[in-house]
Amino acid sequence: MSAIVNEAPTDTRERLLDVAERLFAEHGFDAVSLRAITTDAGANLAAVNYYFGSKEALIEAVVARHVEPVNRKRIEILDGIRQGGQCDVRSIVIAFIDPVLEAAARGIDGDNRFFKLMSRCMAARDERVSRLVMRQFPEVVARFVEIICASCPSVSSNTAHLRLMFMAGAMAHSLFHHDKLAILSQGRCELPSFEVLREEMVIFLAAGLTAGEMEAGK
Amino acid sequence: MSAIVNEAPTDTRERLLDVAERLFAEHGFDAVSLRAITTDAGANLAAVNYYFGSKEALIEAVVARHVEPVNRKRIEILDGIRQGGQCDVRSIVIAFIDPVLEAAARGIDGDNRFFKLMSRCMAARDERVSRLVMRQFPEVVARFVEIICASCPSVSSNTAHLRLMFMAGAMAHSLFHHDKLAILSQGRCELPSFEVLREEMVIFLAAGLTAGEMEAGK
DNA sequence: GTCTATACCACGATAGAC
DNA sequence: GTCTATCGTGGTATAGAC
Incomplete structure (x- = not known):
C-alpha cells in the first residue's frame, strides 16, 4: 500500500x-x-x-518518545508554580494532567492514539515498559509529592504518594475508556468532550487530594 | 511437576x-x-x-469467575443501603471497593493475584475481555450512578458517570501497582497494608464524589 | 464424553548473503 | 544498510484412541 x-x-x-x-x-x-x-x-x-x-526495544522507544517530554513539561510547570508562590491544589492537578492532553493534541491525527498508548503502558506489568517507567517517574513522583505536602499540610508523605497513585489511575483509565461510556451507561451518558472531561477530572482529583483539609480557605 | x-x-x-x-x-x-x-x-x-x-474464551472464563460474584455483591450491598435509608457517600465507595478486596482475600494464596488479574483486564482494550465487561457492567454502572445522584443532589448524571470512571481507574491502578510504590518513591514511601490502602482510597474517592457539594452535613 | 497426538500456519529473532 | 532464509515457539484444528 x-x-x-x-x-x-x-x-x-x-x-x-x-x-x-x-x-x-x-x-x-x-x-x-x-x-x-x-x-x-x-x-x-x-x-x-x-x-x-527487538520488538521490546521498539515498544520502549515508541513510548519514551512521548513520556519524556510529558514529564519534562510537568516538572517545568511545577517549577513555575513554586516560583509564583501559588500553591492551590487545582494547579497541581492541572500540572499533572495538561501535559498529557497537550501531547495528545500535538498528535498528527485527531484520535486518542496517545491516551491509548499511555494507558496500555500503565497496565502493562511487563518489564518492557515497566523499566522505562521506573527509570523516569521517580523524579516526577518526588516533585508532586513534595508540592502536595506543601499545599496540604495535613497530608502526610505516605498519603500523598497514595493520592498521586489514585490520580494517575483515574486519569489514565478515563482517558482510555471514556469512549465506552455510551455503551456502559446504556446511552444515558453523553460522551464528554476533552474539555469537559478535563474539567471534571480536575474537580474530582482536586477534591480528593485535599480530602481532610479544612475547607476554610479558597 | x-x-x-x-x-x-x-x-x-x-x-x-x-x-x-x-x-x-x-x-x-x-x-x-x-x-x-x-x-x-x-x-x-x-x-x-x-x-x-480458544485461549480467548479461556481468558474470559477465568475473568468471569471472579467478576460476576464481585458485581453481584456490589448490587447486594447497594440494595442494603437503599433499604436502610442511609446514603452517605462513604458507604457508596465501600460498596464499590470492598467486594473486590473480599474476592482477593478469598483467594487461596496470599498474593495479589486477583488485583493483578482485574487490572490487566481493565487496560486490555482487547475485545476478549471488553465483551465480558460490556455485558456485565452496565447494570452496576446504572445502580451506582443512581445512588450517587441521590446522595449528591448537585451532581448530574453525566458527572456521576465520569466520577464513577475515575473511581474505577483509581482503584484498579492502585491495587495493581501499590507494590511499586517503594521503588517509585525511592524508598520514601512505605508500602501500605491493604487496610491502609482501603481507608486512603475511601477518603480520597468519597471526597472526589462529593466535590462541589456543600460541606455542611456530615 | 474425555483426552491424546500431531499437523498447520504466523510469530519474533538471528545469521549470513548481497 | 538491506534483504533472504531459517529456527524455535506460539495458537489452533482435527483425527482418532480410550
Whole structure:
C-alpha cells in the first residue's frame, strides 16, 4: 500500500516508530506483529531488529518518545508554580494532567492514539515498559509529592504518594475508556468532550487530594 | 511437576482455570502460552481448546469467575443501603471497593493475584475481555450512578458517570501497582497494608464524589 | 464424553548473503 | 544498510484412541 511512497523525508527508523505507534495504540503491543509494522512502513521484516534490537526495544522507544517530554513539561510547570508562590491544589492537578492532553493534541491525527498508548503502558506489568517507567517517574513522583505536602499540610508523605497513585489511575483509565461510556451507561451518558472531561477530572482529583483539609480557605 | 497429582477432586476443566488464573495474573494474558498452562495443569495441549474453544474464551472464563460474584455483591450491598435509608457517600465507595478486596482475600494464596488479574483486564482494550465487561457492567454502572445522584443532589448524571470512571481507574491502578510504590518513591514511601490502602482510597474517592457539594452535613 | 497426538500456519529473532 | 532464509515457539484444528 504505502510501499515506496516517501510522504515525508523521514528515514526508515522514524517511519517504523510512527507506524508502530499507531498500530500499538489501536490494537495493543502483543496484537501487532513486526510483520504488520514493517509491511505498513514499507520496510523489511528485519528492519525493526536492525534499528531497535527487538520488538521490546521498539515498544520502549515508541513510548519514551512521548513520556519524556510529558514529564519534562510537568516538572517545568511545577517549577513555575513554586516560583509564583501559588500553591492551590487545582494547579497541581492541572500540572499533572495538561501535559498529557497537550501531547495528545500535538498528535498528527485527531484520535486518542496517545491516551491509548499511555494507558496500555500503565497496565502493562511487563518489564518492557515497566523499566522505562521506573527509570523516569521517580523524579516526577518526588516533585508532586513534595508540592502536595506543601499545599496540604495535613497530608502526610505516605498519603500523598497514595493520592498521586489514585490520580494517575483515574486519569489514565478515563482517558482510555471514556469512549465506552455510551455503551456502559446504556446511552444515558453523553460522551464528554476533552474539555469537559478535563474539567471534571480536575474537580474530582482536586477534591480528593485535599480530602481532610479544612475547607476554610479558597 | 504436578503431573498426575490430583490434589483435589477437581476435574481437568477446573484445574485449567486455576492454573491459567495464576499464570495470567503473574505474567499477563499474552505472555502465558497454552502449552505452559496445560503442562502445569497436567493436561494435554488440546484440552484448552476442547473445554473452552480458544485461549480467548479461556481468558474470559477465568475473568468471569471472579467478576460476576464481585458485581453481584456490589448490587447486594447497594440494595442494603437503599433499604436502610442511609446514603452517605462513604458507604457508596465501600460498596464499590470492598467486594473486590473480599474476592482477593478469598483467594487461596496470599498474593495479589486477583488485583493483578482485574487490572490487566481493565487496560486490555482487547475485545476478549471488553465483551465480558460490556455485558456485565452496565447494570452496576446504572445502580451506582443512581445512588450517587441521590446522595449528591448537585451532581448530574453525566458527572456521576465520569466520577464513577475515575473511581474505577483509581482503584484498579492502585491495587495493581501499590507494590511499586517503594521503588517509585525511592524508598520514601512505605508500602501500605491493604487496610491502609482501603481507608486512603475511601477518603480520597468519597471526597472526589462529593466535590462541589456543600460541606455542611456530615 | 474425555483426552491424546500431531499437523498447520504466523510469530519474533538471528545469521549470513548481497 | 538491506534483504533472504531459517529456527524455535506460539495458537489452533482435527483425527482418532480410550
